[in-house]
Amino acid sequence: MTAIDQTTAPVVTPPRLLALRRFARDFAGRPSALAGLAILVAVTVLALAAPLFIHASDLNVINAPGQPISPPSARFLLGTDYAGRSIVTLLIWGTRPSLAIAVIATALTMILGSAIGLLAGHFGGNTSRVLMALTDWFIALPTLPLAIGLAAVLGQGDSSITIAIAVTSWPGTARLIRAQTLAVEARPFIERAKALGARDRQLVLRQVLPNVAPFILVSATLTVAGAILSETTLAFLGLGNPTDVSWGSMINQAFFQGAVSAGAWWYILPPGIAIVIVVLGFTLIGRAVENILNPRMAR
């Protein structure tokens, strides 16, 4: 952050490490942030470990182990789905596509949003005006109809859902990163770099980007939460990969295969609760990080 510190006091801890420590201490002092982190770690471990104890035969619709839509029992703790598969198994397996799609879509969103935000913030003038007009216009478009249109045109499947989410969720990030770029570029070390002859490319990538990176992180945690909701919504509407099991497709199958008229609460409740818990986890972390980095930004 400040090259001067490094030259005058070479033995002290680098400022970035100090800032990181301060951040960790602040984060650990917030119960809601820790709760969010705990949820996240648990869900990620479950998603990664799922293939160790779930086999393809457990997920096969044909020759499923139980009776269709039967209530919880000792063998099936949360009952079975329309094909007779264990809800617990489906629930654990469903973590994988939901998380994977949300994380990849968020990564795409961050690349797109940060690039536009950095360019608009750094170059200003007409570049900024055009890019921000585009961003504002995109923010105003209703996201679900746009995502539905894109996913429908690209065809059923994980990649079209991912693209649809990324295309609809970048504008918020672009706005945030542009504002932060403007704030960073007003600081003296940028002027110093310019005086030393730094070009646009070096300024943006080496000076500005590291300083706006924390805000990209905040934006990412909140975007993942939104992306999970979007992913399950699109999967519920039938746009997901028809051969895979995700939380959205579970609710879709429950709804369209008669769980409602059967009053099969054990089929409908678990995937929804799973979605709420994970979304809440990401939201809690995002809000905490937002509060730590910029107490005035989130009230």
Place this chain on the structure above:
Amino acid sequence: MSSTSAPLSARSLSALEAPPSAGASGARDFAHYLGRKVAAAIVSFAMLLVLGFVIFSLIPSDPVEALTRGHPTSAKQIAFLVKQLGLNQPVLERFGHFVLNTLQGHLGYSWQFETPVATLILQRLWPTLLLMGSSTIVSILIGMWLGIRSGWQPGKLLDRVSTGTAITFWSVPTYWLGILLLVLFSTGIGIIPPLFPAGGMSTPGTAGGLAPAHILDIARHLVLPCLTLVLVVFAQYQMIMRSSMIDELGNPYLLTARAKGLRDAEVRQKHAVPNALLPSVTLIFLQVGTMISGAITVETVYSWPGLGYLTFQALQIPDLPLLEGTFIIFSASVIVFNLLADLAYRYLDPRVRRS
């Protein structure tokens, strides 16, 4: 899908940028302002047409193949379809036709209903307006009430409970909540009897028109979808109102009002609320996009015969002209409401209105 950050998003704030200016030239100022906003809306609409064309006409690799999937088709029929859809023309020419047709209200033919898309949309418009209108009104009333009280005393019990509820409901998928309410109140569980009908807008076979029995029937069908939307959306209004109330808290005019000896409730209702309403009212107009997203999934769950359910039906084929039509109608209505928000702000600000 709601916005990913706090409900007070950047979009919402951009509506407030217009600086209020008063003076003798107020009327001319207003005409100028109006002209600029209308021009911006027209540009937005033009860009929307480009986006719609790109998504629904350029990205699909082969509409003819999609159209004839599962049917035996001769080469002659395919050639006819290519000509009919205008696929043999240059892209710019196709775009020109598309723009002209859309402006004249021709949105193409639905593949599955074999009816003009515009006709279908007109048929389904009224149920959506009824559902969105009623749930907007109810959620504004609840959200405003809670927002005013929780923003007046931030950190107190009511604020903590209602803000927590708001964040939780934000994390709940709308369609899932709809299904839960459906199981609880329509199928009935345990001691809860089936209270409301499961879907549709009226019981088949009943007399239509304005007969009281018919209106009552529609109202009974409306309860659950409306309740679902309200539960998901009221939080947005509450957060907006809460944060504008908090913005007013430190202002000296409140101290003056208290010094005059007014009771707390009077200071709140007569002094703080009118000022806090100003930014909120315009932000409320901008929630239409959220409402549309909610309406699509809620209408799907309750088979409510509106535009959202129509979108879902189009998705099953997928019926591209119909999807394109609903996409353009939804997005255009958001553009219109953004324009209304700009105008409402201008009108509601007393500093401008007086001139």
